[in-house]
Every structure is written in C-alpha cells, then in structure tokens.
Amino acid sequence: MGENVDSEIIEHHVEEEMEKKDARSHAASSSSFLENFSAPSESDREAHSGTQSSHRLLAYSDALISIIATVMILPVAHTKMENNEELRESVQLLLTTKIAVYLMTFLIVTVAWAAHIRLFQVIVRIDDCLALLNLACMMLITFLPYTFSLMAAFPENILGLLLFCGCVMVMGVIQSVIVLYAFSRPFLLNEQIQISENQNFYKHHILKVIMRVPLMCFFASIFSFIFFQLSYVLLAVVIFLPYISQSLKWCRSKAIGQVPESPDSTLFYTYLPNEPLSKDRVEAFSDGVYAIVATLLILDICEDNVPDPTVVQKQFGGSLIAALRVYGPEYLAYFGSFATVGLLWFVHHSLFLHVTKTTRFMGLLNTFSLAFVGGLPLAYQLTHEFPADSRNELEAIQISCVIIFFAGIFQLTIWVVALYNERETLHPYVRYGGREHIFMLAKLSLYPCVALGTFFLTCILSKFSAAIFHLMEITVPFAFIVLRLLVRVGRASLRLIFCPDRPDQRGAVVEEDDETRVPFSALVT
C-alpha cells in the first residue's frame, strides 16, 4: 500500500517530484524485488493489466461537458437589443425561447454529467476500449443542445424530439456496454465492488438505473407520432423521476419512521440527497464553466471589435483611438464580468477547500449557482448597451444585480447545507464555532449582500444607477483583499458592544499572532 500511495503522489504532484526522486526509484526497485510479496504498485498494475487511471479521461469529459452546458448562452448573448424598443419586451421575448433553451440545456447536460460521475465512481480504472466508448458518449452529449434549440424553434415538429430521444437511447446503449465490459473485467471496478460477493446484484442494479431513461425516451419517441404533447410530459417526468421518487420516499420515511435499507444497495446509484458525488469532478466541472463564462465576452471582442481599416480612415479620420472608443462599453463589460466571475470562482474555490465530501444535493445547488453565473456576461453586456440614464439601463443593471445575488446565494446555500451535516462534509476548523467559520461566512455573503444593496440603492437613486453599479464593480475586489481585516474589526466591535467586560483587545492580538504564525515545523521538515 505504501508504494501505491507514493506513486499516486508522484503522478499528481510533479512539483514535489525532485525531492522524492530517490524515494521513488527506491520504491520502484523494491517493488520489482518484492513483487511476489507485496501488493504491486499502481504503475506496475497498470502495466500488467493494460489499464489506466481514469483521472485524465474524467478531466477531459468534465471540460467537454462544461463547455456544452454553457454553449446555449451564446445565442442569448448575441441577441442584439434595439435601443428604441423597451427592454422589458425584448427580455420577455428572450425569456420565452433562448433563456429557456439555455436553462433546459444546462439542466439536461448536468443530469447527463451526474450520470457520468455515477458511472465512473463504479468504474475507477479504464483501458483503451472504455476510453473510446466514453469519447463516443461525449460526442452524443455535445449534440444534445442542438436538439433542444430545434425543439424550441419548432415545438410542433417532432424531429427535434426524435433526435433527442435517439441521442439518449444510443448513449444508454453505450453506457450499458461500458458497464457490461467493466463487469467482465472486474479489476476495472471500484475496490468495494471488486471484493463484494454480489457483483451480479450491482451489475443488474446499475443496468436497471441506466436503462430507465433510454426506455422512457423510447416510449416518448413512439408517443410522439401519436400525441406529441405527451412525449414532452414524459421527458419532463424522466428528468425529475429520481427526485420525485426520492422525495416521496423521504416523506414516507419521515411519516412512518426510518426504513432500514440494505447497505449494499444504498452505496451507488441511490439518488439520495447525501449520495456522494466526486468532489474532484464537481470542482473540475465548475472550473470549466467559470473559465468559459469568464472568457465569453473576450471571444466576442476578439472576433467583432477589431474595426475595419477603411472604416477607421473614413469615419474617424484615421484615428484608431477614436474608433475604439465606440467599443469602450464592451471592454468595460468584459472587465466587469471577468472580475465578477473570477471573484465568484474565488469564493467557490475557498468554499470547496473546506468541504471534505460533496453530496448530490450540494451538487444540485452548485448547478443552480453555475446556471446563474452563465447568465452574467449577458447581463453585463446589457448594462452597457443602452443610453445612459434610460429606463432600459436601470433595468439591465437591476437584472445584473439579481443574477449576481442568486449566483452568490446558491453558493451560500451549499455552505449552509454542508453545515447541516458538518461532521461529514466540512473540515473541523470551518465548522460552526471554528476558527475560519466567520471569515468563510463573510466571504460567501459578500456578493449577495453587495448585490442586494446595489439593487435597492438603484431603486431609490435611479438617476445614479450606473455610477453606483460601476462603484460596486470596482470596490468588491478590494473588499475581498481586506475582508480578513474587516471581519476581525467587525468581530472586535461586536464584542466591544455586547461583551464590553471581556478583554477583547488582548484576544484580538493573540488571534492575530496565531494568524500570522509561520509553521516552523514546515520549514524544518
């Protein structure tokens, strides 16, 4: 086991490679000597069985899925607003189709992603064949958004529906093949299933869960020829079925008492709110979404906002700066959205540093937060597209505030849910009453509070809405830098107000000392 651990570390932390080179070469030589006496090291096992760690395959899948989840925001963002038209109307127009398609795609793709996580929590090692099958599966997932836009554009036509059902059915077949292949080579499986006596039970349970959705799609596609509205209902049921059945189960268990389930059946594919969801993959997926969203506007700027030399010569008398000044608001929108998305990523990053285990419910809240984050560039673009002091501008700014608020509040909810089960899901020092608890709370509530404040300020001082919004954009990054200081000042002043008899000044000093203390043991080792 020791060598196994060593080789893992080397795989994932090349920056520590140099210090451990000796240790590794020692481990390698010892493993070749002791192969018959100890468990083979990771790389040796790979070499013998032709299997590989699935880490990078999953990272690549996460990258692909996160791009696809956010891709439908592009048609929304590229819808040009007419200045003479009322924003309210165009937004209502958008809401009906494009935003709905975006949210549907995001939801469906994250459902597919969750299914992918479940599958590869069972299958922890891969070989070439599985990698290729997974790529085929990815290709079908990337095609899903297009079927959705077809459905939205032609709701009466069953072609979009049939395409969608076809994709899902083929994906179901591929996933089943993956499961059958993996169970025929048990060394690819999760160790827990490898050592389990009822592998067949697992296989059938997983296959049953996997085939449920394609089967429903099969019926939906048949019904679509007869009465296509029913097919849409059927598809909606498919997506929410596990949630509905689980909440029914939960209600029943609360009403008539806890039903003890067999421990074997509850580990995988349970759809329980506290079903573990690979934290690595939740992070990778979120990183992908944040990265795409942060750069969405620069993609547009690079493509569209380079003026034509002839236009510059004719309209601006050859002055490039004058020509670029026209695009000024778009640069501002880019920097604003990049900073906001970057800081929301930063909060997410801080949060997940303290989380030890992600559950399915936290993953769901994370998805909601990300769906709002995806709308941010659009909102920022809107704030700069209307003439100053117009009603449209005010509404665009308020929409931005609402989106930021919800993106932040869902992050906060993840933390609250984690606190609810803090022994399982949080590091000790961030639990209620822990050292970092208040600081984390401050970090998480900064954006929702600021967004809410800006929203109400713009309601009252509607004349200065743009100024308030830009001030907010500029202040928030600095607020994050001095947040630790602010929290300490806040705590000290609270203590001073409520418990003036306690020696708060000394306490603060001691705490400060604790904060900046260099871990000398780390220096020595």
Added chain:
Amino acid sequence: MGENVDSEIIEHHVEEEMEKKDARSHAASSSSFLENFSAPSESDREAHSGTQSSHRLLAYSDALISIIATVMILPVAHTKMENNEELRESVQLLLTTKIAVYLMTFLIVTVAWAAHIRLFQVIVRIDDCLALLNLACMMLITFLPYTFSLMAAFPENILGLLLFCGCVMVMGVIQSVIVLYAFSRPFLLNEQIQISENQNFYKHHILKVIMRVPLMCFFASIFSFIFFQLSYVLLAVVIFLPYISQSLKWCRSKAIGQVPESPDSTLFYTYLPNEPLSKDRVEAFSDGVYAIVATLLILDICEDNVPDPTVVQKQFGGSLIAALRVYGPEYLAYFGSFATVGLLWFVHHSLFLHVTKTTRFMGLLNTFSLAFVGGLPLAYQLTHEFPADSRNELEAIQISCVIIFFAGIFQLTIWVVALYNERETLHPYVRYGGREHIFMLAKLSLYPCVALGTFFLTCILSKFSAAIFHLMEITVPFAFIVLRLLVRVGRASLRLIFCPDRPDQRGAVVEEDDETRVPFSALVT
C-alpha cells in the same frame, strides 16, 4: 509524512474515500494528539497558516489560458469562403493575417503559460492574496489576443503595440509582487527553496528572469514612438531570447566541453531543454485545448444552424428535414472534427500515461502539436463548403490531411524525444524493447500514416478525394479499437518472415495470456 500522504489521497481521490474513512478519522485524531511530536498533516498546516493547495487555482488558470490560446481560430473559422473564388487566393488572404494572428497568439499565450508554470513550480502553496493576484494576471493574459488582432489589422498604428506592452509590463509587476509576497512567507514556497540557505539568491534570480521581459517591452514601447519597426523586432527577440541564449550556450558547451554549473542555479528558471515542466499542467492545458477545439463547431452549429420557422414555411413547404438537409455538410464536418480531435486526444492521453516527467522541449513540441489541432475544425469546415469534385474541395481535403499529419507527427516527436532520455522520462514497460513499446509506436504513427496515405491517394485519384477522405474518417476510429490486434498480427507475421525458426506461435499465445491476465492481487487487496 504518512498522514500527509493520506490526506492528499483523500483530497484527490474521493472515489476511494469510503474505504479510507476509518483510516482518515484515525489519522485526524492521531494528528491532534501527536501534533507536537510529528510533522503536522496537510490540512492542519493549511488551517494554521491560512494557506491552500494550489492545485485548483492552477487547473482554473490552465482552463482560462487554453481557451485564450485557441480563441483566435474563431475569426479564421468564421471567414466565409466564396464559391466562385479560388481557394488558393482566399487561403493566401487568410494566411497573411488571421492565421498569422492565431499562431502568434498561440505562441505568446503558451509562453505566458510556461512562465506561469515556472512561477508556480516555485510557489507551491497559495493563500487568498496570491489567488486574487493570480486572477488579475489571468485577466491581462486574456486581453493579449485582442492586442494582437489590433496589431495585425493596423500594423502602422502603435496603439496595439502599446496596449500589448502595457499588459506585459503590468503582468510583470504583478508577478514580481507575487514572488516578493511568497518569499516573505517562505512556507508558501517549494520545499527545496524553503530548506535552502540562499533563498535570497533564488529570489533575485527569479525576479531578474521575470523582469527581463517587461523591461524589454518598456523599451519597445518607448522605441515605438521613434521607429516602430524596431519595436516589433525587439518583441520578437524577447520571445526567442531564452531559446537563442540556450542554444548558444549548448553550442559552446559542445564546442569547448561541458561547463559545470552550480546546481543551485540550474533548478528553476533555467530554460534548458530538459528543464522539468509540471506534467499535470501540460496535461490540463492540452485537455483544455482539445476540449475547446472539439466543441468549436458545435458552438457554431447551435448558434447559426437553427433555421427560421418562417423560412422553413416559405422555402421548404414546412418540411424541417428538407431545411436541415442544407446544413448536412456542417453536421458531417462537426462529427468528423470531433472524432479526429477526440482520437488525437486519445493518443495524447496514452502517450502521457507512459511519460513520467515532461521537459520544456517536450512542452514546446506539444504546443506545436496543439497549434495544428486548433486548425482542424477550420480545415474540416472547408472540406464541406465547396461543391463536390471541385479543385477547391480537393485542396481543402489536402490541407486537412496536412494539418492532421503535423498534429500527429509532433506527438510522435514528443515520444521520440522522450525515448532519447528514456530512463528519466518514460515508464520501464514502454521503453525501447519494452512490452508496450511497439503498441505505443503504432498508436502514435496511425494518424500521420493515414493522413499521408490519404494525401497521396487524393493526389492520384483526385476524382474520389471526398470519398477517400470520408472513408478515412470512418475507418480510423475502428482502426484504434482493433489496433492491439493489428499490432500483434503484424509482429507475428514479421517474426514469421524474418525468424521462421523461432516458435512464434507459442510466444504469441504466452503474450496473449500475459495481456488478459487479471491481477488477482488487486482483487484480493
């Protein structure tokens, strides 16, 4: 050290969490007991010093940088070809500006990325302040492609140049602040530097290297007011300076013998061809590029290829299928490019599974390979934009073959370079003469060979070029599935021809047995 390792594993392999829960809780309790006696565990150290593992920050940075590196292919891909015009002319038009901008951006961004890797090989832990500084740095990097497109569109105007130099200078300042900040808190640094006695030497060396580029940019921006052509030369020198100086040094050392350098100075920021480059990050960056490139065409399809309901009603008599048939070639291009990019990723993935250490030279070759991969969607789009059997179509197909060939051949070169230093860079079983050696060679050479074959076939049978190309697209994925079998058959037949006296048949059987052998020890443990 044992607890440290344990907590790392749990962080990165949540799928193994359940088995180790007991071990972890034991480690946590023991660490709180033994804190004064043993080195503190990773998470404890983080809690005390407020530092964090930099793993996710780097993953996010890699995602951002890979998107930015490939973003300039979008203007190239969106250039519409005129059917009546000759492809040669339009390609020449493209080559002069857009492709040049794309390649320049890719090069510059990967240089910035390599600098980022170097920096965070020295700084291995982060805190909130470093995370925020890094985000500011990322924002500036994402703005670089735009300055390039300005330079390309207005080569006579110094505004693009000034913007570029400004970005680089601010980035230099931020990086210096990061270095100064990290050296003022040594527990953030690489352990090797932490325990080193001449930390100040390192600090000055790193600052010197970091500030070299911004200083040159400062001079370039001053010169641009006087004689702007000189500025471009200066910037070109900046990029190639480390390569030039290193190749000069190498030539000198070959001519007058090896110059022994102090071991301290050669570890970081050396720009030697065998300088280690974090393998994790090379993989993450490549994954990002492959993911973006694979989905580039679906982004366009989702946005542009949903027909307008009124158009469908008027032009196609309400038949959606007839309307979508117009876009048929674009779907084909999407599936073709997704499959090719996916399989190139698969080859890359297989290659890097066998690589134990990545060097700067391998990173450079990887960059070249990725730059060609970035051009693939464009090439695939071209193949379907021209009428069948036209000269344009033939040339588009040949360009696609050339791009695939180079993307593949650079991957092959990475392997050859790794073989050149195989004791350091490759796993034993894939070294020359190893078990997996020939199979890996076959995997890597499949795409270059097929591309070359297709190219020459289309030269000879120019009438069937499209058919040959499509056949190639369909065959290659299946070739990958049966590749292991093909290699074995090839080896057996070669043996039969050259050494007919050896008992080849029995050898093949033994090998097969070895291949499919289930590692029982893995099942037991």
